[in-house]
Amino acid sequence: MELRLHDTLTREKRTFVPLDPKNVRMYVCGPTVYDFAHIGNARPVIVFDVLFRLLRHLYGEANVKYVRNITDVDDKINDRAARDFPGLPLNEAIRKVTEQTGKQFHADVDALGALRPTVEPRATEHIGEMREIIEKLIAGGFAYVAEDHVLFSPQAMNAANAGLPRYGALSNRSLDEMVAGARVDVAPYKKGNTDFVLWKPSKPGEPSWPSPAGIAAHGRPGWHIECSAMAWKHLGEHFDIHGGGIDLVFPHHENEVAQTCCAFHQQRMANYWMHNGFLQVESEKMSKSLGNFITIHELLKDWPGEVLRLNMLKTHYRSPIDWTMKSLEESAKTLDDWYRIAADAVPGEPDASVVEPLLDDLNTPQAIAALHGLRGNDIAGLAGSLRLLGFLAESAAQWERRKQQASGVDAKEVERLIAERTAARGRKDFKESDRIRDLLATMGVAIKDSKEGTTWEIAR
Ligand code: AMP
Ligand code: ZN
Numbered sequence: 001m002e003l004r005l006h007d008t009l010t011r012e013k014r015t016f017v018p019l020d021p022k023n024v025r026m027y028v029c030g031p032t033v034y035d036f037a038h039i040g041n042a043r044p045v046i047v048f049d050v051l052f053r054l055l056r057h058l059y060g061e062a063n064v065k066y067v068r069n070i071t072d073v074d075d076k077i078n079d080r081a082a083r084d085f086p087g088l089p090l091n092e093a094i095r096k097v098t099e100q101t102g103k104q105f106h107a108d109v110d111a112l113g114a115l116r117p118t119v120e121p122r123a124t125e126h127i128g129e130m131r132e133i134i135e136k137l138i139a140g141g142f143a144y145v146a147e148d149h150v151l152f153s154p155q156a157m158n159a160a161n162a163g164l165p166r167y168g169a170l171s172n173r174s175l176d177e178m179v180a181g182a183r184v185d186v187a188p189y190k191k192g193n194t195d196f197v198l199w200k201p202s203k204p205g206e207p208s209w210p211s212p213a214g215i216a217a218h219g220r221p222g223w224h225i226e227c228s229a230m231a232w233k234h235l236g237e238h239f240d241i242h243g244g245g246i247d248l249v250f251p252h253h254e255n256e257v258a259q260t261c262c263a264f265h266q267q268r269m270a271n272y273w274m275h276n277g278f279l280q281v282e283s284e285k286m287s288k289s290l291g292n293f294i295t296i297h298e299l300l301k302d303w304p305g306e307v308l309r310l311n312m313l314k315t316h317y318r319s320p321i322d323w324t325m326k327s328l329e330e331s332a333k334t335l336d337d338w339y340r341i342a343a344d345a346v347p348g349e350p351d352a353s354v355v356e357p358l359l360d361d362l363n364t365p366q367a368i369a370a371l372h373g374l375r376g377n378d379i380a381g382l383a384g385s386l387r388l389l390g391f392l393a394e395s396a397a398q399w400e401r402r403k404q405q406a407s408g409v410d411a412k413e414v415e416r417l418i419a420e421r422t423a424a425r426g427r428k429d430f431k432e433s434d435r436i437r438d439l440l441a442t443m444g445v446a447i448k449d450s451k452e453g454t455t456w457e458i459a460r
Helices: 042-059 075-084 090-111 127-139 154-160 175-181 223-235 246-264 296-302 305-313 325-342 352-359 364-375 379-388 396-407 411-426 430-442
Strands: 004-007 012-015 024-028 064-068 143-146 149-152 196-201 219-221 239-245 270-276 279-281 321-323 445-450 453-458
Touching: 004 270, 024 042, 024 223, 042 064, 042 090, 042 239, 042 270, 042 305, 042 352, 042 379, 064 223, 075 090, 090 296, 127 143, 127 149, 127 196, 127 223, 127 246, 149 246, 154 175, 154 246, 196 223, 196 246, 219 223, 223 239, 223 246, 239 246, 246 270, 296 305, 305 325, 305 364, 321 325, 325 364, 325 379, 325 396, 352 364, 352 379, 364 379, 396 453, 411 430, 411 445, 411 453, 430 445
Parallel strands: 024 064, 024 239, 239 270, 279 321
Antiparallel strands: 004 012, 143 149, 149 196, 196 219, 445 453
């Protein structure tokens, strides 16, 4: 069985052949840590976690290296720091913002059942590598210094054309059209209107580092160079998979490819480029102004992380996803059922009916359909397959307890009412026993009578 992945560059599904099966390497662009992550940000986290798990299953846990960076230098971080900690020196305020946001991000994605990546590099710890790449680019004639900035020239890249990819190939754009369509009020220090920043001077008080290329003023990196540097440091000049959301294809990933390939004189940065589609909420674009901006943190107050995870995976990663309350409720019911029948079962090997669709460009909706098929006939296979997909982190009892806590139902009170109802039934006072059953229903508790006695659960 072979793995096939859709590659944004070639726009087709291709058989995945790792450069080195003993060291399968994947880089995914991580969060800029200035605020709570929203449910759209959870999509790449969950999608590439499934791929990470699948690669570990295929190549062995020790043979897969997954790098997801943390962007901790950015204008948005500086703005947030100045707003939230006006009394502190900016650098201290920035540290507070990135520490708090980074911790919150970890808490969120742990709850979603995402494994921690092998390495989570921070941009601020890789400034040296950024300077090195920038100097290589200047030496190669792909970048130039102007007014304490360093700029990359896509036109120089396409003119060189010696064993390099074409600028614009990944995002399927023509550089000539970009040049023609670029804004006219372009910064005066740019030679070409599509040139982008590799390095820029810092304003007083902003984080700053010694600059490359003999620039006297201290400065800070542009966003794109951060990922080229971190990927290089941890995965090398050329690696297997690079991922992120579809919005990153241009300019971020196009520019990463340009920087890395020109610095190291090569045709490719990653062999497969994978991009998840966008998430919208109740059929609308998520935005702060529309008031439908939902953070993972808020959702986790109402739903277990695995419900969010299942809800995400019901849609294929390349399709847009419409995040709705109705779908969440269905996902919660499905997981309740799986927890009840499979969480305490001894897991078998993941079933072929689930693994095969995953091998076909991570077809998770079909894998989930196969899980439903296993439910009636192979509980061990169901349990093993669910674990491969990152579910069943808890026991059935933990799951039930968490639901009770989340619902605010007092388990002791429920038990007391059930005992009262049993007593009422014993003396054939059915009016009273029905009253108690209805009362429990209004509390969100469903009861079931059997020969062994009365059991209860939270009804959603
Ligand atoms: P950002 O912090 O905005 O750079 O985003 C971090 C990751 O989340 C990137 O891979 C983005 O492509 C992805 N992302 C942001 N918004 C959405 C969305 N609404 N749907 C899917 N992915 C998103
Ligand atoms: Zn990136």
